[in-house]
Amino acid sequence: MKDDDALRTELRALVGADGVLTEGADTAPFLVDERRLYRGRALAVALPRTVEQVARVVGWCNEHRLGLVPQGGNTGYCGGATPDESGRQLLLSLRRLNRIRAIDADNFSITAEAGCVLASVQQAADALERFFPLSLGSEGSCQIGGNLATNAGGLNVVRYGMARDLLLGIEAVLPDGQVFDGLKSLRKDNTGYDLKSLLVGSEGTLGVITAATLKLWPKMRSSATAFVALATPENAVKLLGVLRAQAGERLSSFELLPRIAIELTTRYISGVTDPLTTAYPWYILCELSSAADEPLSELLQQTLADAAERSLLLDAALATSERVRAAFWRLRETVPEAQRLAGSSLKHDISVPVASLPAFISEASLWVQAHVRDGVLVCYGHAGDGNLHFNISGIDRARSETFLAQEPQIRRAIHDLVAKFAGSISAEHGIGRLKREELRRYASPVALGAMRAIKQALDPNGIMNPGKLL
Ligand code: FAD
Ligand code: 2HG
Ligand code: ZN
Numbered sequence: 001m002k003d004d005d006a007l008r009t010e011l012r013a014l015v016g017a018d019g020v021l022t023e024g025a026d027t028a029p030f031l032v033d034e035r036r037l038y039r040g041r042a043l044a045v046a047l048p049r050t051v052e053q054v055a056r057v058v059g060w061c062n063e064h065r066l067g068l069v070p071q072g073g074n075t076g077y078c079g080g081a082t083p084d085e086s087g088r089q090l091l092l093s094l095r096r097l098n099r100i101r102a103i104d105a106d107n108f109s110i111t112a113e114a115g116c117v118l119a120s121v122q123q124a125a126d127a128l129e130r131f132f133p134l135s136l137g138s139e140g141s142c143q144i145g146g147n148l149a150t151n152a153g154g155l156n157v158v159r160y161g162m163a164r165d166l167l168l169g170i171e172a173v174l175p176d177g178q179v180f181d182g183l184k185s186l187r188k189d190n191t192g193y194d195l196k197s198l199l200v201g202s203e204g205t206l207g208v209i210t211a212a213t214l215k216l217w218p219k220m221r222s223s224a225t226a227f228v229a230l231a232t233p234e235n236a237v238k239l240l241g242v243l244r245a246q247a248g249e250r251l252s253s254f255e256l257l258p259r260i261a262i263e264l265t266t267r268y269i270s271g272v273t274d275p276l277t278t279a280y281p282w283y284i285l286c287e288l289s290s291a292a293d294e295p296l297s298e299l300l301q302q303t304l305a306d307a308a309e310r311s312l313l314l315d316a317a318l319a320t321s322e323r324v325r326a327a328f329w330r331l332r333e334t335v336p337e338a339q340r341l342a343g344s345s346l347k348h349d350i351s352v353p354v355a356s357l358p359a360f361i362s363e364a365s366l367w368v369q370a371h372v373r374d375g376v377l378v379c380y381g382h383a384g385d386g387n388l389h390f391n392i393s394g395i396d397r398a399r400s401e402t403f404l405a406q407e408p409q410i411r412r413a414i415h416d417l418v419a420k421f422a423g424s425i426s427a428e429h430g431i432g433r434l435k436r437e438e439l440r441r442y443a444s445p446v447a448l449g450a451m452r453a454i455k456q457a458l459d460p461n462g463i464m465n466p467g468k469l470l
Contacts (some may be wrong), residue, residue, distance in 0.1 A: 008020065030071060040089070042087065058174075062403065071091055077430070078434040080203045084467055093115075100113075100466055104185065109216055116143060131219050134163060154428070156384055157385045157386030158254050159252040166214050169212040170211070184213065205459070206457060208464075221291055224297040231281060232281070233282060233362075237383075239286075242303060243307075250296065253285065255286070258377070260279055260282075272327070334431070348388075348414050351385065352418065360418075372442070378393050448470075
């Protein structure tokens with residue numbers, strides 16, 4: 001086995017001296033995950049600028065049997081982009097592979113390199129009167145490659161689907177260093193196994209995504225946004241039905257928030273205020289949008305009035321300007337940050353069938369009340385997709401260790417309940433290193449066997465993101 005210095009010298013020959021970081025101060029930000037759950041070490045951080053350089057690095061890792069950890073914006077929640085503690089894995093950052101290669105307004109498609117920050121793809125589409133609907137709180141730093149590798153969800157899934165649904169074509173470097181050029185921009189293509197779909201959600205374990213062709217929509221010209229107060233999650237599910245029936249495809253977001261989310265954000269995030277004057281137990285932040293010039297505020301107002309007549313809501317505030325709309329969204333998008341500032345938290349990114357949300361929330365909340373010491377439930381999320389961030393925040397900083405020590409029992413109870421409701425233990429954040437054992441426990445053995453066979457076929461030397469997902 002070659003020593004580390006010899007390997008680093010070879011690596012510099014592949015990507016240039018400025019494309020290899022080895023000094024502690026330079027590599028440190030790449031070696032810790034967003035939630036500070038994992039701290040790794042690396043042989044080096046490689047920063048290729050071209051697909052050819054990525055291919056050379058992957059082929060070289062395969063030859064030397066070196067583990068390779070792809071990293072995008074490093075905003076992932078499951079430690080998937082952090083190398084292990086051995087110091088023998090190579091971290092491959094895609095941040096310099098960040099060109100928009102093409103936008104085809106007539107074909108409603110954009111081709112972006114993996115390292116493009118999500119917000120820059122949204123902006124590039126907007127400049128050509130087009131709309132790219134993937135939207136997450138981390139959109140200012142997460143990257144398209146990371147979004148696809150995790151099959152990201154976010155705030156517009158109820159209408160547009162997850163990252164997988166937005167993908168037309170992909171370019172990726174496979175574990176043996178071959179470039180798979182699948183950058184098609186076709187809406188219909190039934191020519192065998194869907195390799196692009198296999199790479200989506202593979203969390204860097206099957207190859208390095210280097211570029212993608214993504215679907216665009218016409219630019220949105222009208223929108224209407226409301227912050228609605230409700231007594232129960234049952235009413236939220238009924239309200240969703242009413243909105244879907246009356247607004248159809250115009251419903252683009254349907255987010256659930258509990259009272260505590262308002263308390264946390266108003267306390268910890270500067271400038272956030274309660275949109276309503278009275279405190280209520282639950283809230284829905286919903287948005288209608290359309291590419292046509294439509295009176296959506298009237299439609300939303302009328303729909304909410306109908307829902308009020310059926311006693312589904314307690315109060316509502318409509319966004320009367322772009323400034324108010326942005327304030328509603330800021331409240332929603334800063335809940336994770338407020339939770340972080342409030343102290344330690346235990347997170348469960350789960351989904352159940354939408355109709356089962358109320359029963360799940362009721363049963364799981366009772367369990368938390370009865371069994372969790374020093375913690376308060378912060379259950380919010382993408383209710384229109386049946387996806388809850390069923391999180392618990394520690395209430396006493398001085399006792400955060402005893403709070404966190406309950407994690408295994410809490411996780412087990414909540415995930416068992418998710419399984420009882422035929423749900424998922426990872427709705428949108430993936431598996432990474434964090435939920436590997438959970439996947440093993442809750443996935444069907446047949447599915448796991450097929451996943452392992454795929455991994456073995458594509459990456460027989462196990463170089464791609466070892467220790468993640470499987
Ligand atoms: P990274 O964290 O860098 O990597 C994630 C995984 O993908 C790793 O396994 C990595 O190895 C792999 N990977 C990265 N790039 C590539 C590549 N080019 N090829 C192959 N594998 C690759 N997620 C949601 O789904 N919905 C949300 O609403 C949401 N909101 C968030 C809000 C905040 C404030 C934060 C901090 C995170 C949020 N996330 C959300 C989680 C996170 O932003 C997403 O998972 C995002 O898709 C990760 O992208 P990234 O570029 O940061 O990937
Ligand atoms: C969100 O929806 C993100 O805000 C983060 O997926 C969720 O912090 C979380 O638990
Ligand atoms: Zn989310």
